[in-house]
Amino acid sequence: TVNYSVVAEQTKSFLRDQSVNLIETLADRLAAYLLETFPIQKVTVELRKFPLQDAKYVSATVTRTASVG
Known part of the structure; x- marks a missing residue:
């Protein structure tokens, strides 16, 4: 189980x-x-x-999986 408030705080710090x-x-x-x-x-x-007046937004999406072993 992951404590999402801890994840959020660590993400902000990172x-x-x-x-x-x-x-x-x-x-x-x-x-x-x-x-x-x-x-x-x-x-x-x-x-x-x-960043742009004519664009709603730009985004980047990354999906990663933990390595096993």
């Missing part, structure tokens, strides 16, 4: 410490961090940003 140019990179790093930190087998991370 994101504060990151400096990247691409949301794809950030999504990938966050997915890896969550798999390493919590007892989960699979994670999907979607990050959105709202």
